[in-house]
Amino acid sequence: MSSISHIERLRAKLLGKTGTGDAATAGGDAPAPRAAAAKVAVGPEHYDFARFPELREYTNTRWYYDKQGYEWNMFREHVGLVSAEVEVAGRKMINFSSYNYLNLSGDPRVQAAAKQAIDSYGTSTGSGRIIMGEIPVFGEFERELAEMLGVEDAVLGVSGYGTNVAAIGYIARKQDLVLYDELVHNSMLVGAKLSGARRFAFAHNDCDALERLLAEHRGSYERVLILTEGVFSMDGDIPDIPRLIDIKKRYHALLMVDEAHSMGVIGPRGRGVVDHFGLDPADIDIHYASMSKAFATVGGYIAGRRELITMLKHYAPGLGLYIASPMPANAAAGLAALRIMRDEPERARRVIDSSNYFREQARAAGLDTGFSEGSAVIPVMLPDGEKALWMAARMFDNNVFTFPMIFPVVPRDAARLRFFINSAHTREHIDRTIRLLVELKAAAPASRGLF
Numbered sequence: 021m022s023s024i025s026h027i028e029r030l031r032a033k034l035l036g037k038t039g040t041g042d043a044a045t046a047g048g049d050a051p052a053p054r055a056a057a058a059k060v061a062v063g064p065e066h067y068d069f070a071r072f073p074e075l076r077e078y079t080n081t082r083w084y085y086d087k088q089g090y091e092w093n094m095f096r097e098h099v100g101l102v103s104a105e106v107e108v109a110g111r112k113m114i115n116f117s118s119y120n121y122l123n124l125s126g127d128p129r130v131q132a133a134a135k136q137a138i139d140s141y142g143t144s145t146g147s148g149r150i151i152m153g154e155i156p157v158f159g160e161f162e163r164e165l166a167e168m169l170g171v172e173d174a175v176l177g178v179s180g181y182g183t184n185v186a187a188i189g190y191i192a193r194k195q196d197l198v199l200y201d202e203l204v205h206n207s208m209l210v211g212a213k214l215s216g217a218r219r220f221a222f223a224h225n226d227c228d229a230l231e232r233l234l235a236e237h238r239g240s241y242e243r244v245l246i247l248t249e250g251v252f253s254m255d256g257d258i259p260d261i262p263r264l265i266d267i268k269k270r271y272h273a274l275l276m277v278d279e280a281h282s283m284g285v286i287g288p289r290g291r292g293v294v295d296h297f298g299l300d301p302a303d304i305d306i307h308y309a310s311m312s313k314a315f316a317t318v319g320g321y322i323a324g325r326r327e328l329i330t331m332l333k334h335y336a337p338g339l340g341l342y343i344a345s346p347m348p349a350n351a352a353a354g355l356a357a358l359r360i361m362r363d364e365p366e367r368a369r370r371v372i373d374s375s376n377y378f379r380e381q382a383r384a385a386g387l388d389t390g391f392s393e394g395s396a397v398i399p400v401m402l403p404d405g406e407k408a409l410w411m412a413a414r415m416f417d418n419n420v421f422t423f424p425m426i427f428p429v430v431p432r433d434a435a436r437l438r439f440f441i442n443s444a445h446t447r448e449h450i451d452r453t454i455r456l457l458v459e460l461k462a463a464a465p466a467s468r469g470l471f
Contacts, residue, residue: 084470090413093423101126104444108421114449116422116439121285121396122357122367123444124316130356134317137352145345150334153345161355166323168291168362170301174323175333176354178346180280180310183320185211186338187308188245188276190331192217197241199233201225201248203255205278208247217245224252227263234271244273250282250293250309254430254438255399256392258286261293265303276306284314284361285396290368291361296394314361317353319346367443371396374450375441381454387461390436399425399436400457406467408435411460420453 065071085092091109099107103123106115124130137157147153162174177183188211192198198212202221212219218241222229230246238244246268248259261277268275279292287295292309294301301307307323309315322332322339333340361367375396382389388401402408405426412424415437426435437457 084409088410088413090409091416093412093416104442104446104449106421111419113416113419113421114453116420116441116453118442119281119313119396119440120316121314121371121440121442122290122316122361123442124314124357124360127316127357127360129360130316130353133356134349134353137348141348143349144347147345148341148343149345150340155345155348155351157348157351157355158346161351161358162321164355164358164362165321168358169307169323170294171307171323172326173329174307174321175329175339176346176351177320177322177339178343179318180312180320181207182338182343183310183322184208184278184308185214186336187306187322187332188212188247189214190336190339191215191274191306192243192245195241196243196245197237198245198247199230199273200246201252201259203252204247204249205253205280208276208278212245212247217241224255225257225259227260227267230264231267231271234267234273238271238273244271246273246275248275248277250277250279250296251286251395251397252391253281253397254425254436255390256281256395256397257390258282258293258296258394261297261299261304265299268305269303274305275303276308277304279307279309280313281395281397283309285368285371286394287368289365290314290371311350311354311357315354315357317350317357319350319354370443371441374443374445374447377447378439378441378450378454381450382457385454385458387454387457396441398439398441400439402435402437402461404432404467404469405435406470407461407464408437410464411457412437414460415456418456420456 069075082092096108102115102118102120102125104115105112106118141155145153145155149158158176161176166172166174177186184205184207188208192212192215194216196215196217198215198217198219200208200212200219200221201224203224220233220237222233234244246264248264251258264275277293282296283292284290286292289295293299294304305324306328309321311317311319311321322329335341372394375398378398379389379392382398382400390399390401392398402411405424408424408426412422415422422437422439424435425438430436
């Protein structure tokens with residue numbers, strides 16, 4: 021009796037993988053026997069979490085904060101709704117650390133939709149969607165999203181990160197190639213790694229470098245998947261999507277765009293890169309976004325051709341298989357936010373107007389906002405992590421909440437404070453923040469090369 025399940029056999033055939041006999045061959049030819057591993061002198065650092073080097077990174081950072089007299093800035097609790105202002109530690113603060121771009125997480129219509137979903141379906145469907153976890157709100161969201169994006173179909177996932185990992189991990193296989201912008205989100209990197217495909221990064225927004233990789237490697241692989249973002253989450257820049265589309269067509273590749281920070285924000289109607297560039301939605305093969313930003317909830321989606329969505333819904337582990345359905349309240353909140361996004365495009369225009377004002381004022385004051393252009397993500401670049409930590413702590417002391425981005429999240433020489441702009445930010449918020457940044461940058465102590 022074969023030990024491989026019927027669904028795994030079908031999946032193996034669908035993916036073009038050899039072997040239908042048993043679990044050992046379901047993913048392709050059996051791997052060659054591994055060479056004997058070199059002997060390791062096993063010590064406590066291999067089985068005692070307290071000795072793991074990863075923990076040392078944390079303890080060193082905590083030591084530095086304590087030594088400098090900084091309040092620990094991670095996992096800070098806030099009270100009440102998150103908007104352009106937020107209450108932290110009993111103080112009202114200007115908030116630039118939340119990506120609630122359209123200010124919908126506290127919108128009464130979104131809240132009411134979430135509450136109604138709980139009243140109707142409870143807190144959980146108690147099953148995966150493919151079994152007994154399907155409820156009307158999931159299909160409503162997918163249909164209305166697909167219509168708004170101008171594509172054939174969509175699938176809603178439980179988490180943004182997990183949806184990205186699951187989709188890429190399913191679509192790409194060991195006989196395939198994944199080419200990704202060096203600054204794509206970690207979820208894309210993890211999905212590509214788990215897929216088993218060959219992987220190459222190309223320099224940030226360097227379409228020539230991408231094309232050189234394709235010219236060299238396209239003929240050696242079956243599927244080729246190109247990964248980029250609609251707005252890059254650390255730098256706030258927008259890639260040349262039209263050129264990427266031209267390249268992927270000429271090399272018969274697939275293009276996937278992560279619109280976590282662009283959907284709901286850029287474009288005349290706030291509908292992402294297709295709206296921004298005036299594109300044919302079908303020219304992007306895989307549309308993805310997390311729903312924790314403009315959609316003001318939790319989850320993720322993939323949208324595109326009907327055939328793609330059918331495969332993902334029925335066969336992709338972590339998206340259609342082996343996972344519970346999304347929470348009813350989250351899906352209902354996302355649907356309500358989608359309808360507001362569609363019916364009130366002026367929210368997106370306010371976000372971009374305020375973002376442009378922040379960039380203009382910052383640059384006029386001599387602050388470096390890096391590559392940011394046309395988006396609601398604005399870095400203020402600093403020479404090193406020590407200055408970023410010091411300035412973030414002093415900003416907090418002055419009731420402005422922003423978060424420092426330092427190594428290893430960004431390169432050592434590319435530390436920054438990152439600012440997310442939402443539709444509720446006022447010019448007064450921005451003007452006060454720019455003045456404070458200028459004052460603090462001038463007063464920042466010399467760095468000692470610790471970060």
